[in-house]
Amino acid sequence: MSMRNNLKILVFISLIYLICCNLNPVILIPGDGGAQIEAKLNKTYAVHYFCEKTSSDYFNIWLNKELLVPLIVDCWIDNMKLIYNNKTRTTRNNDGVTLRIPGFGFTETVEWLDPSHTATGSYFNPITNLLVSLGHQRNLTLKGAPYDFRKAPNENGQYFIDLKKLIEETYESNSLQPVILIAHSMGGPMSLHFLNLQTQEWKDKFIKSLISLNGAWGGSVKAVKVYAIGDDLGSYALRESVMRIQQITAPSLAWLLPSPLYWKGNEVLIQTDRKNFSLDNLKEYF
Secondary structure, three states: OOOHHHHHHHHHHHHHHHHHHOOOOEEEEOOOOOOOEEEEEEOOOOOOOOOOOEOOOOEEEEOOHHHOOOOHHHHHHHHHOEEEEOOOOEEEEOOOEEEEOOOOOOOHHHHEOOOOOOHHHEOOHHHHHHHHHOOOOEOOOEEEOOOOOOOOHHHOHHHHHHHHHHHHHHHHHOOOOOEEEEEEOOHHHHHHHHHHOOOHHHHHHHEEEEEEEOOOOOOOHHHHHHHHHOOOOOOOOOOHHHHHHHHOOOHHHHHOOOOOOOOOOOOOOEEOOOOEEOHHHHHHHO
């Protein structure tokens, strides 16, 4: 999730649009895992005796490194996983768990995934600092639009309504200047989905451009890997197979599977000693 590799590219892009676009306002749209999540508990069951079942108020659950340690992570998984309804084709939080995405419209919760501002929790912060140094103002010409990254677009309908309103308000409060969207990873196709919902007249008026940083336009082979063995988030202390329990409940993971619009049907995605798998036989893989 580190954005530092994109910094030099963004410096160049930023200078170009600052010269050409008269400091158009910017909205930052994060990728998978790129927003803080807060939780409130009122559970009657816990996976371990040491797991908290209730909380008096909301607390940071992502990215909270204190919860991402062996054994304790089982509590985190039970609180973060989604429950799928095969009839409605939608998901919900686990029983007794309420989650919310804080800071919509502000930069803080996309700049830092860890509210304590530790270096490992830095996300859009280097880019935000750069844009501020070039003349932008946090929460005025520069805003953030976090969302529940566990869910795919079909369950983020309210987010797209809120994003449209944020863009219009940002346009109005910045001398009617159209907005630049800077999207990272899954934020790219999320932004595209949003823009496809709007009329061309609306886009011509309110959107200057979409800047994509590592946009997952063709999906990701990593999503296939996560379904099989999970992902340890780069931590040697976490087991991939344990993290997989929560990760495969996220509809956004399915949405990020390799797209047939980009990958050839017979292009090998997974190699094993017994058989190779591509989009043509992906059901067999599952």
